Amino acid sequence: MKPLVFTHPPLQVAELLLREAFSKRKLIVMFCRCSVVYEGRSATILGEGDRLVIVKPDGAVLVHRPRGYSPVNWQPDSQLLEAKLEGDVLLVRSLRAKPRELLEIRVSRVDTLIVAEEMVDNAEFQELIDEAEIRDTLARHPELIEPGLRIVTVEKRIEGRGYADIYGVDSQGRHVVIEVKRVTAGREAVEQLRRYVDAWRKENPQAPVRGILVAPSITEPAAKLLEEYGLEFRKLDLKRIRKILEEERKGKKQPSLLSFVKKGGSAG
Structure with a gap:
């Protein structure tokens, strides 16, 4: 141009x-x-x-x-x-x-x-999703992490370590601590998940617990560290998350004033 x-x-x-x-x-x-x-x-x-x-x-x-x-x-x-x-x-x-x-x-x-004279722009436009949206979508659709997973809560407080993104129970009754990353997971993300899992084990020594790191990708050093700690990785499909969000947004219809009146609602 x-x-x-x-x-x-x-x-x-x-x-x-x-x-x-x-x-x-x-x-x-x-x-x-x-x-x-x-x-x-x-x-x-x-x-x-x-x-x-x-x-x-x-x-x-x-x-x-x-x-x-x-x-x-x-x-x-x-x-x-x-x-x-x-x-x-x-x-x-x-x-x-x-x-x-x-x-x-x-x-x-x-x-x-x-x-x-001439402009060329064939780039694809992508709306970025923040980690909170990803976390909440995974909590509503735990099958994206693994079949049979039941979500107990999001933002699970881990004593002395902060808040894990998602806490659930798997199909075998084991506790699952899940950390979500929007971008490629590195060693720091692995260490963060390990701290949560270790703190959970300390509080609940008799309860079996798993740690899962969910991200679009993971660096090689982080993957090796994850295996060393006995933790797990699940690949995050951002396109799938984005599609789910788009469908959910389309499905949300604002109630009309007429429907509100028919239901006998009143304004405060």
Whole structure:
């Protein structure tokens, strides 16, 4: 990507540059003095001011004021983009067909116009999950750790050592102390789990206990140390966790006021 930068171009020049950029679906960033009129599902007028205008290759148009992160006006896409000089005003129009929406930017001065020749971005977007979400999901779905595991509690207090992420009982009635890591587990994670298990054994000398470290991966030195301590490792499938969270979020429907009234609810 090699952007072309034009500083204080006359409106006649800006008109030609925009027309060419629109026809080739290039990325446009423009710092300008403008007013904005919108007609569609509603109607708005924004008086003149210094603005940042962005036009993306897919036809999305955003108008930003100097403050705040949200655009004051925008179009999610455009069936028609045009630039037309009328007197001392450069009209930049974005038109959508369905629903019909017209965004007209009336530019009186262009301070900087940037045109990007080509942008390539094929990266996958992933929403990161924190350890608390992973822990709680595993607690709701203990089969992801091992079949027959029954969760007793999360954030189990271990006397003198802090809180283990998950505490449960396996299919054979043995106690299980589980430590969860969002990233690759190293020696420190193994040592932490060992301290929890040792403290548990000290408090409950007659009760058999296992220690399981759950993480997406584990370093080789940590894996050797884990085996030396007689602890276990379970590979964490983050994609599976993410899918479960997405499905659970989709399944949560906010109760409507009508359903609340039908149930005889009352507001406090």
